[in-house]
Amino acid sequence: MTDIRRIGLLTGGGDAPGLNAVIRAVTKSAILQYGWAVTGFRNGFEGCITGEAEELGLHSVQGILPRGGTILGASNRCNPFSYRNIAAGDTAPRDHSDDVVRRFSDLGIDAVVVIGGDGTMSISHELSRKGVQVIGIPKTIDNDVRGTKVTFGFDTAVSTATWAIDKLHTTAESHHRVMIVELMGRTAGWIALYAGVAGGADIVLIPELPFHLDAVRDKIQRRARHGSNFTIIAVAEGAQTASGQAIYQQIGEKWYEKRYGGIAAWLEHELSERLDQEVRSVVLGHLQRGGEPTARDRALGTMMGSFAVDLLGSGETDRMVAISRDPMGQSSTDMTSVPMVVATRGPRHVPLSHPLIRSARMMDICIGDSPVDVSNQKL
Numbered sequence: 001m002t003d004i005r006r007i008g009l010l011t012g013g014g015d016a017p018g019l020n021a022v023i024r025a026v027t028k029s030a031i032l033q034y035g036w037a038v039t040g041f042r043n044g045f046e047g048c049i050t051g052e053a054e055e056l057g058l059h060s061v062q063g064i065l066p067r068g069g070t071i072l073g074a075s076n077r078c079n080p081f082s083y084r085n086i087a088a089g090d091t092a093p094r095d096h097s098d099d100v101v102r103r104f105s106d107l108g109i110d111a112v113v114v115i116g117g118d119g120t121m122s123i124s125h126e127l128s129r130k131g132v133q134v135i136g137i138p139k140t141i142d143n144d145v146r147g148t149k150v151t152f153g154f155d156t157a158v159s160t161a162t163w164a165i166d167k168l169h170t171t172a173e174s175h176h177r178v179m180i181v182e183l184m185g186r187t188a189g190w191i192a193l194y195a196g197v198a199g200g201a202d203i204v205l206i207p208e209l210p211f212h213l214d215a216v217r218d219k220i221q222r223r224a225r226h227g228s229n230f231t232i233i234a235v236a237e238g239a240q241t242a243s244g245q246a247i248y249q250q251i252g253e254k255w256y257e258k259r260y261g262g263i264a265a266w267l268e269h270e271l272s273e274r275l276d277q278e279v280r281s282v283v284l285g286h287l288q289r290g291g292e293p294t295a296r297d298r299a300l301g302t303m304m305g306s307f308a309v310d311l312l313g314s315g316e317t318d319r320m321v322a323i324s325r326d327p328m329g330q331s332s333t334d335m336t337s338v339p340m341v342v343a344t345r346g347p348r349h350v351p352l353s354h355p356l357i358r359s360a361r362m363m364d365i366c367i368g369d370s371p372v373d374v375s376n377q378k379l
Helices: 019-034 045-050 097-106 118-129 153-174 190-198 213-225 263-274 295-313 340-344 354-364
Strands: 004-010 037-041 053-056 109-116 134-138 178-184 203-205 233-237 249-250 256-261 279-283 319-323 335-339
Touching: 004 045, 019 037, 019 109, 019 134, 019 213, 019 295, 045 097, 097 118, 109 118, 109 190, 109 249, 109 295, 118 134, 118 340, 134 295, 134 340, 153 178, 153 190, 153 233, 153 295, 178 190, 178 263, 190 203, 190 233, 190 354, 203 213, 213 233, 213 263, 233 263, 263 279, 295 335, 319 340
Parallel strands: 004 037, 004 109, 109 134, 134 319, 178 233, 178 279, 203 233
Antiparallel strands: 037 053, 249 256, 319 335
């Protein structure tokens, strides 16, 4: 066992249901199984720079298992290798990574557990090259971290999205409308695919399969001809047309300062031009991040948190906790770790061979990837 007396803990990136389950598992496992002290940093890496740290004891994590969000706070805008610390008088972003390393040393922190997505893992990997002993735990509702088959937070996001699609069915049917629901996921379609199929959407559009508007229109019209005068469309925020068009929101002056958002409104406009039916759109947005985590995410977060502590206890470093296969229920043998650098190699997309895509096709769920001959098609 490595000579560890105190570990640091932080939650980087955006929030996700299940973060508190991980914080609880790391803290309790470190204290009860290894006798280590635990320091929590507030607001991700920002707290490592500003010194916002607190002692985490057993009392600190009492009652937090069912809570959404993170008791430590999170920040997806702080990269210690390029950060403007206004409190320190920075007039422009600069490299604070050495300050972070010194902070760990000053606080007597021997190793760090970081919880976050690919950006957090990339930062953590670079810190490991500066001598920091670090273990990562993958977190994102998007389920797109490379190296693991599933991330906590995903199940809760899918459940929330499915609940929303269920609600849309009744109003869409009552008013004979086409209802479009925009779901998160960035360039990966995991949430839209799972929630779309689980919620009984008639059309599911994901980034991995660029869509043809004609195929979407044809599906809607075909349903109307067969007596189904409403249609539910689940679309991932990063979905794009066959011509390569994706919809962004500009959030800064630079061309690259943009984020996904607006595909549902764009689809509403385009389909309204092509259909006689009324078309409406809904954006779930951060509703998918909020609320209590599902039992599955609580259990998965707990498993990942305790496994991360065991990795440190066995001397592992610069590794990320991972699930080795994508089952409906995990056993302890599914827990593994991968080099942290694996998570930095771009997002994990839905493979086109995924069984849920095949199931969608078999049930005549339109995924918009090609115009179809509608003469003998089902609904």
